[in-house]
Amino acid sequence: VPYRESIRGRADVEGKHKKQSGGRGQFGVAFVKFEPTGNGEEYEFVDAIKGGSIPRALIPAVDRGIQEALQRGLAAGFPVVGVRATVYDGKYHSVDSDEMSFRMAGIQAVKAATPSLQPTxxxxxxxxxxxxxxxxxxxxxxxxxxxxxxxxxxxxxxxxxxxxxxxxxxxxxxxxxxxxxxxxxxxxxxxxxxxxxxxxxxxxxxxxxxxxxxxxx
Incomplete structure (x- = not known):
């Protein structure tokens, strides 16, 4: 049966990815608010970044990471629908930040938010x-x-x-x-x-x- 998951709760979290293993590292931080869409939309991503705290070119990577994590499910492994994710702040490093870093930051944001999202x-x-x-x-x-x-x-x-x-x-x-x-x-x-x-x-x-x-x- 093609079940889905959704959320009742809200969360405001930091998704952080940091990896250093000799040479160039990986670094990305995204602050994300999660809430139910409440309008029948399966997924909404809102870019509320101001002042370049995450470079424009790397914001879509946060979106991809969040969607990837939601596809894996929060409670039972079924794709999650009805979620609005708003990225509103972040941190980056001029050398160590790349798309992979911010995709992982998006995934970590979902993990950090899960206990508060009341999955259904x-x-x-x-x-x-x-x-x-x-x-x-x-x-x-x-x-x-x-x-x-x-x-x-x-x-x-x-x-x-x-x-x-x-x-x-x-x-x-x-x-x-x-x-x-x-x-x-x-x-x-x-x-x-x-x-x-x-x-x-x-x-x-x-x-x-x-x-x-x-x-x-």
Missing amino acids: VLEPYVTLKVTAPEAYMGDIIGDLNSKRGRVGGMDAVGRNRVVTADVPLGEVQRYTIDLRSITGGRGSFELEFSHYEEMPPQEAQKVIAAATAADEE
């Missing part, structure tokens, strides 16, 4: 249309409710009824089998992607635990 898990919802004889509709709707579905309405099509519901994709992975069991093979369905929604905390913990266990294997 988003799950994909699908719109499910189920067609079956009316006699089975009570059981079909009861089953959809048990799958955390929200039934939207019912229409008559010939001798059949068509019920429409928004349901988490993770709950209908085996719906072909479930519907056959309920209707004795007399039902059919179609589904299409609808939207993402924040998972209930109890369900999210199961997904995070499963993802963590998979990483450890």
Whole structure:
């Protein structure tokens, strides 16, 4: 299931990368504010640097580092959406600062911010249309409710009824089998992607635990 993550919290952090191992070193510092976009945008990067505290040519590297870290996830390893990152200050060294240094500073900023960002898990919802004889509709709707579905309405099509519901994709992975069991093979369905929604905390913990266990294997 293509889960996503998002954030509820905010953070104001220093992302610092410093490496010295003989010869030329690496140095980059970026001060970044993270907050929810709140407008449906998957990601926004705001350049609020004034006075050249980070050279213009190196600011996109901070953006790349932040996006790279967000793609890896904060809690469960799923890409993070709905984040605004504002870089507003920084430090650089005329010799040791380069794109790699500031990309790493962006990555370090995400790591520093993670404890304050209150990550959440988003799950994909699908719109499910189920067609079956009316006699089975009570059981079909009861089953959809048990799958955390929200039934939207019912229409008559010939001798059949068509019920429409928004349901988490993770709950209908085996719906072909479930519907056959309920209707004795007399039902059919179609589904299409609808939207993402924040998972209930109890369900999210199961997904995070499963993802963590998979990483450890």
